[in-house]
Amino acid sequence: MFRRLFQQGSIYAISGVAAKMSGFILLYFYVDPDMLAKAEFGNLGVLDATKSIALLVASAGIPMGLLRFASSRDLTEKDRAAVPATALLLSAVTALLVGTIGWVWSPTFASWLFGDAGRAEPFRWLAVYIAFKTIADVSFTEIRHREKAGSFVLVGVFEMAVMVGAILYFLILKGEGLTGVMKGYALSAALLAGLLTPALLVRVERRVLWSLVRPMLVFSLPLIASGLAARFLNIGDRYLITFFLGAESNAEYELAARFGGLVNTLVVQSFAAAFTVLGLKALGDEADPHFHRRTFRHLAAFAGGCALGLGMVYSDVVRLLPSNDPAYAQGDGLVMLIAGGFALYGLYIVAVNVLYSAGRTRTVALTVGLAGLANLALNLALIPLMGLAGAALATLLAYFVLAYGTAYAAEQSLSVGYPWRAVGWIAVAVVALWGVGQIANDWTLWGRIGLRGGLLLAYPVVLFGVGVYRKEDWVQGRQLVARWRSGREHARGTPPREGPPSR
Numbered sequence: 014m015f016r017r018l019f020q021q022g023s024i025y026a027i028s029g030v031a032a033k034m035s036g037f038i039l040l041y042f043y044v045d046p047d048m049l050a051k052a053e054f055g056n057l058g059v060l061d062a063t064k065s066i067a068l069l070v071a072s073a074g075i076p077m078g079l080l081r082f083a084s085s086r087d088l089t090e091k092d093r094a095a096v097p098a099t100a101l102l103l104s105a106v107t108a109l110l111v112g113t114i115g116w117v118w119s120p121t122f123a124s125w126l127f128g129d130a131g132r133a134e135p136f137r138w139l140a141v142y143i144a145f146k147t148i149a150d151v152s153f154t155e156i157r158h159r160e161k162a163g164s165f166v167l168v169g170v171f172e173m174a175v176m177v178g179a180i181l182y183f184l185i186l187k188g189e190g191l192t193g194v195m196k197g198y199a200l201s202a203a204l205l206a207g208l209l210t211p212a213l214l215v216r217v218e219r220r221v222l223w224s225l226v227r228p229m230l231v232f233s234l235p236l237i238a239s240g241l242a243a244r245f246l247n248i249g250d251r252y253l254i255t256f257f258l259g260a261e262s263n264a265e266y267e268l269a270a271r272f273g274g275l276v277n278t279l280v281v282q283s284f285a286a287a288f289t290v291l292g293l294k295a296l297g298d299e300a301d302p303h304f305h306r307r308t309f310r311h312l313a314a315f316a317g318g319c320a321l322g323l324g325m326v327y328s329d330v331v332r333l334l335p336s337n338d339p340a341y342a343q344g345d346g347l348v349m350l351i352a353g354g355f356a357l358y359g360l361y362i363v364a365v366n367v368l369y370s371a372g373r374t375r376t377v378a379l380t381v382g383l384a385g386l387a388n389l390a391l392n393l394a395l396i397p398l399m400g401l402a403g404a405a406l407a408t409l410l411a412y413f414v415l416a417y418g419t420a421y422a423a424e425q426s427l428s429v430g431y432p433w434r435a436v437g438w439i440a441v442a443v444v445a446l447w448g449v450g451q452i453a454n455d456w457t458l459w460g461r462i463g464l465r466g467g468l469l470l471a472y473p474v475v476l477f478g479v480g481v482y483r484k485e486d487w488v489q490g491r492q493l494v495a496r497w498r499s500g501r502e503h504a505r506g507t508p509p510r511e512g513p514p515s516r
Contacts, residue, residue: 035173036278039180040271044264044336048184049191051338055260057191058267059126062248064139064198069244071111071147074236074374075100076154078229081369083158088225095222097213099229101151102221108147115140126252138195145202152209155217157286165286168209176201232374239378242385246358246411247277249385250404253392258400266401269344272327273351276319281359284312288362302429309363310432314481316356317439318472324349324447325465329458349447350405353440357412364416364431367423376422384415438479446472 042048043057079100083093115122119136123129156165179200183193254263288308327345334341368377388411395403420431446468453461476482 035177044334051264052260055263058251062251066244067143069240073107074233075104078233079154094218095220097155097217099222104151108144112140112144135191135195138199141199142202145206149206152213172205235374235378239381242381245385246388257396269347273348276352277355280316285362305429312359313436317443320352321443347405350409354408354412357416361416364420364423367427371426380418387411387414435481442475
């Protein structure tokens with residue numbers, strides 16, 4: 014099972030790489046003042062936050078319900094075959110409802126968020142995106158459930174390519190600013206839904222299981238509340254930063270957040286795409302806590318290393334962007350805090366898998382809701398006091414509340430024994446190594462690269478030194494690599510390599 018998680022997570026990471034590559038292609042133009050003014054880039058951050066929240070409401074937790082009931086042992090095989098079509102119908106209804114509300118109320122949203130009801134057009138195109146994306150996500154989820162990681166990646170790369178092309182067309186050639194960006198989003202989602210939905214209906218049984226509608230909604234709807242709190246943990250601070258500090262400060266935070274979000278896109282989301290399915294199946298088959306415990310520790314170590322790396326390289330990478338604003342390059346500390354928050358979010362995904370398996374979605378809503386309230390309180394207290402650093406610190410602390418609280422609740426359903434001591438040592442190692450790397454701030458470029466690269470290479474050594482990993486982990490890792498290589502050679506028809514003959 015752990016090998017399947019590694020393999021599928023690695024494949025899903027390709028989709029994350031494609032998403033981030035497309036994001037950085039666009040970012041190059043977003044920070045160009047000839048394309049978007051700095052304040053407009055900050056407003057784009059608000060629009061993206063609104064997009065994430067609206068998409069959550071429109072989805073109504075139905076994709077997670079699809080995964081839950083399509084793997085349920087309480088349904089017959091015939092009834093499980095009807096789950097995708099049932100989920101598609103429910104999603105179509107919610108997509109139409111939320112999309113219509115977004116279109117009609119777009120002047121109101123523009124007045125609330127931009128202070129100008131006349132700027133409603135970006136919000137109208139955002140509503141179109143939400144409606145089509147909600148429908149397309151059902152097909153995405155069904156692909157994940159069938160563990161077709163390669164197909165998932167191909168579709169995701171296609172979506173990113175269309176989105177980037179459309180946004181650049183409206184942004185550069187048409188000069189439509191934020192409206193052009195939202196048009197690009199809408200076009201890519203409409204095309205994806207138009208291609209994936211017919212393919213889904215051909216592949217699955219076209220039958221709605223009406224008796225499943227109520228149980229699916231009972232399972233899924235509490236996830237809206239928990240999802241809203243989770244979204245606020247991720248992007249809610251954009252609204253508060255804009256309110257307290259202004260749109261230009263939000264632009265500086267948005268750039269740092271997009272870099273820190275690499276941990277989320279490349280590590281956590283690709284991991285979650287595989288683990289949400291495999292973890293549920295593991296619990297359904299044999300309730301093996303060892304799988305969840307090992308995954309928790311390995312993910313913490315890997316995500317922590319990624320956060321460290323981002324904090325090391327951020328300032329030098331930002332200098333390559335077409336903006337002469339020095340404030341952008343001063344956010345490496347923000348990147349570390351934001352990336353650390355996303356690493357904790359990955360640990361939450363491991364723990365919440367147990368609650369999903371037990372059907373405890375109300376507990377999920379409660380723990381995420383408490384973390385969201387903690388995030389709101391921390392942002393309100395820390396942003397006026399510490400500025401952008403306060404927002405990043407609030408995010409990190411709130412994600413810790415989320416991960417720890419969810420793990421505590423999950424222990425009541427299955428005794429896993431999450432290794433929080435190891436997480437603490439990982440955090441100490443990351444902060445200490447990053448702190449040493451700061452002495453190179455005024456060095457030459459190659460001097461900074463040499464020191465910080467050496468510190469990154471020292472990270473796994475430090476983890477062994479403080480006891481996060483031991484000799485048996487090294488042995489198990491070598492065995493895993495050996496089995497992977499043997500499997501590849503077998504697939505190519507090459508006889509596995511043997512050791513030297515005995516004498």
